[in-house]
Every structure is written in C-alpha cells, then in structure tokens.
Amino acid sequence: MISVEDALDHLFALARPVATELCPLTEAAGRVLAAPITAKLTQPPFPASSMDGYALNSVEADMHAQFVVIGEAAAGHGFDGRVGAGQAVRIFTGAPVPEGADCVVIQEEVERRGKLITLLTEDTSKSNIRPAGQDFSLGDQMKAPRVLTPSDIALAASMNHAELCVYKRPVVALVSTGDELVQPGETPADGQIIASNTYGLKALLEAHGAEARILPIARDNRSSLETVFSLCEGADLIVTIGGASVGDHDIVADVAESMGLDQSFYKVAMRPGKPLMAGQMGASVMIGLPGNPVSAMVCGHVFLLPFLRAMTGLEAAPAERFSATLTEPLPANGPREHYMRARVTKGQICAESRQDSALLSVLASANALLIRPPHDSARALGETVDYIRL
Numbered sequence: 001m002i003s004v005e006d007a008l009d010h011l012f013a014l015a016r017p018v019a020t021e022l023c024p025l026t027e028a029a030g031r032v033l034a035a036p037i038t039a040k041l042t043q044p045p046f047p048a049s050s051m052d053g054y055a056l057n058s059v060e061a062d063m064h065a066q067f068v069v070i071g072e073a074a075a076g077h078g079f080d081g082r083v084g085a086g087q088a089v090r091i092f093t094g095a096p097v098p099e100g101a102d103c104v105v106i107q108e109e110v111e112r113r114g115k116l117i118t119l120l121t122e123d124t125s126k127s128n129i130r131p132a133g134q135d136f137s138l139g140d141q142m143k144a145p146r147v148l149t150p151s152d153i154a155l156a157a158s159m160n161h162a163e164l165c166v167y168k169r170p171v172v173a174l175v176s177t178g179d180e181l182v183q184p185g186e187t188p189a190d191g192q193i194i195a196s197n198t199y200g201l202k203a204l205l206e207a208h209g210a211e212a213r214i215l216p217i218a219r220d221n222r223s224s225l226e227t228v229f230s231l232c233e234g235a236d237l238i239v240t241i242g243g244a245s246v247g248d249h250d251i252v253a254d255v256a257e258s259m260g261l262d263q264s265f266y267k268v269a270m271r272p273g274k275p276l277m278a279g280q281m282g283a284s285v286m287i288g289l290p291g292n293p294v295s296a297m298v299c300g301h302v303f304l305l306p307f308l309r310a311m312t313g314l315e316a317a318p319a320e321r322f323s324a325t326l327t328e329p330l331p332a333n334g335p336r337e338h339y340m341r342a343r344v345t346k347g348q349i350c351a352e353s354r355q356d357s358a359l360l361s362v363l364a365s366a367n368a369l370l371i372r373p374p375h376d377s378a379r380a381l382g383e384t385v386d387y388i389r390l
C-alpha cells in the first residue's frame with residue numbers, strides 16, 4: 001500500500017494536458033484559460049470623468065469662483081475644444097475630460113444659473129478623473145492557466161476578446177461494475193441495488209469542468225467488462241467503480257490488464273478508498289475506484305478533481321486544505337489516512353458519529369472531510385485539524 005501523497009504523485013505523472021479550443025466569451029465561465037490574453041487596447045483609453053459635474057482648471061477653483069459653461073462632454077461624445085481661463089465644461093460620468101481641465105467638480109457642489117456656475121467648494125484634492133490606462137494598458141496580460149471566473153470574463157471582454165483559447169473539457173467515461181446494480185428509475189430485483197456512484201461522480205466532475213459520460217453497467221464477467229471498456233474509446237479518463245477489491249468477482253484489474261492497462265499503483269493507505277488503482281490504458285488513463293458509495297465519492301474529491309485540474313494545465317496539487325477546531329474529541333487513528341465525514345461551521349468541526357463507507361445519507365449531510373493522518377494520536381476538544389470542503 002502506498003500513501004495518499006505518493007498515489008497523487010503517480011497520478012500527476014500520468015496526467016497529460018488535453019487539447020485546446022477557441023470558446024466564445026459567453027461560454028467561457030468556469031473553463032480553463034490555456035494561453036495568456038493580451039489587452040488589445042488601453043482602458044480607459046482617455047482621461048475620463050468619474051462623476052457628473054463640471055470640468056475646469058483646479059488653479060481657478062476658489063470658493064465662490066465663477067465660470068462660464070462653454071459646452072458639454074458626455075460618455076461617447078467628447079467636447080471638441082479647450083477649456084480656457086474662467087471656463088468650464090458640463091461633463092458626465094465616463095466622458096473624456098476636455099483639454100485644459102484637470103478636475104471635475106461634482107454638480108452637488110456647484111450652483112448653476114443659465115450659462116454661469118458658482119463653486120460652493122474650493123476642495124479639488126480629489127480630481128474625479130480616471131487617468132488613461134488606470135485599469136490596464138495595451139499589451140497588459142491576463143495570465144494562464146486559470147479557471148475563468150465571472151470577473152475574468154468581464155476583464156477579457158474589456159480587453160476586447162470575443163473568444164478565448166481554453167482547454168477542452170476532459171472526457172471522462174464512468175463505468176459501474178456489478179451484477180447487483182440497476183440504473184436509477186429501474187425496479188431492482190431481489191438482491192439488487194441502485195447504481196448511485198456514477199451519478200454522484202458525474203455531478204462532481206462536471207461541476208469542475210469535465211464532460212462525464214455514464215456507460216452501461218458492466219456485469220461481473222470478463223466479456224461484459226471488455227465490451228464496456230471498448231465503449232470507452234476516446235475518453236481521456238476511464239473511471240471504473242467497484243470490483244476493485246480481493247473478492248472472486250473483483251475482476252476489474254485483471255480485465256483491464258488483459259486489455260493493456262499498465263498499472264502504476266494498486267491500494268492506498270486511506271480510509272475509505274483502500275482498493276484504488278490507476279494506470280495508463282492505451283490513450284486513456286484508467287482509475288479504478290472502490291465500489292462503496294462513500295469511498296468512490298471521497299476518491300472523487302481526493303484524486304479525481306486534482307487529476308482533472310492537472311489535465312487542464314492547472315497546478316498538480318492535492319485538494320485544498322483548511323483548518324478548524326474540534327467540538328468533540330477523536331480517538332487515535334489507525335495506519336490509514338482517514339477522511340472522516342464531518343460538519344464544519346464557523347471554524348468549528350465535528351466528525352459524524354457514523355463513518356461506514358456505505359452511508360450516502362451521512363455523506364450528504366456532511367460538508368467536509370476531516371483528515372486524520374496515519375497513526376494520528378487521540379485529539380482533544382479544541383485542537384486544530386485539517387479538512388477539505390465537500
């Protein structure tokens with residue numbers, strides 16, 4: 001058995017970035033930017049007023065000074081002239097500041113009669129002018145790779161890009177294995193249960209940028225599994241679920257190897273998730289998850305999401321860890337790294353009382369996986385522990 005850290009390193013060694021494609025800005029949120037983008041213009045392109053008011057020269061801005069209004073500058077329609085001594089231009093937010101003016105006095109601090117304004121302030125310490133290039137300049141870059149946030153999309157639009165070069169969504173084939181499984185919505189016969197793992201994993205992977213396909217359930221015999229594996233052709237990642245342990249019907253590793261799997265590891269010192277395996281299988285990477293529903297989902301968070309990130313050029317790093325203080329003591333941990341279903345609220349964390357790896361109801365009520373290192377000693381109330389978010 002290898003450690004979680006070593007297993008992740010093996011996985012990252014298998015990760016090859018997927019191809020890139022051009023994506024319209026309207027579809028790009030959440031995608032991974034593959035190449036830096038360069039501003040095609042300067043923003044703002046001209047000194048612009050940040051307020052509605054009057055543009056004038058600040059050296060003349062004495063209390064009760066008077067100015068003649070000689071024209072108007074609105075957003076999209078500048079004033080075509082120069083502001084001279086004793087003159088002001090009516091100006092609106094976003095408008096180019098005319099030549100000769102170096103401040104905008106807001107209209108609330110001005111009294112206007114016809115073409116004449118009188119200042120009710122002499123404070124021009126705030127110019128109310130946004131200098132050209134205050135936001136960014138022609139040639140400035142947005143770095144890649146990055147997961148494009150709504151703010152990034154707004155910035156890319158402002159830099160005048162209508163489409164962006166992003167990594168393709170990695171295609172993941174999800175294969176349930178087992179004679180006992182039927183799809184949700186079907187009527188299970190005696191001894192059968194519903195295949196839940198593929199659905200939870202599809203939701204998890206697609207929320208993080210993959211395109212996940214649920215394949216037909218492979219039955220516990222070679223030919224069925226071979227058939228379903230052959231349907232995975234073209235996937236960047238094949239994820240099998242179940243049939244990974246030591247029982248007579250756990251044939252996934254055997255069949256995968258006979259179909260070309262070059263196994264890079266099998267069995268990880270973690271709980272749940274021990275019988276995890278992975279390797280290269282033709283042009284795809286294959287990751288075999290344990291069948292217990294919570295084990296499969298925990299492995300999804302601990303291994304599949306970091307692997308997905310690495311496949312889209314992002315940093316090859318474990319799931320982000322946070323820390324919180326215990327509201328209840330914990331017994332000593334055994335030799336496997338334990339990912340305990342837990343609830344965290346306002347920096348305080350409590351492990352669920354039931355930790356069986358078949359309990360999806362417990363997983364669904366948890367919002368964190370509390371991480372116990374191998375052989376961690378007993379922990380008292382108030383001690384700090386690490387967790388990852390669910």
Ligand SMILES: Nc1nc2c(c(=O)[nH]1)N[C@H]1C(S)=C(S)[C@@H](COP(=O)(O)OP(=O)(O)OC[C@H]3O[C@@H](n4cnc5c(N)ncnc54)[C@H](O)[C@@H]3O)O[C@H]1N2
Pocket residue numbers: 176177178180181193194195196197198241242243244245246247250272273274275289290291292293295357
């Ligand atoms: N003698 C030993 N027995 C077991 C060991 C061991 O070390 N020695 N390991 C245990 C551990 S830990 C795990 S985890 C499980 C994993 O076994 P498999 O990966 O072979 O999974 P299955 O036996 O196929 O299924 C386990 C369990 O999960 C249910 N299942 C399977 N697929 C799905 C699915 N898609 N959706 C919902 N539920 C699923 C299946 O019906 C079983 O109940 O092995 C232990 N045994």
Ligand code: MOO
Pocket residue numbers: 270271272273274275290292295357
């Ligand atoms: O390691 Mo298993 O995944 O405990 O249920």
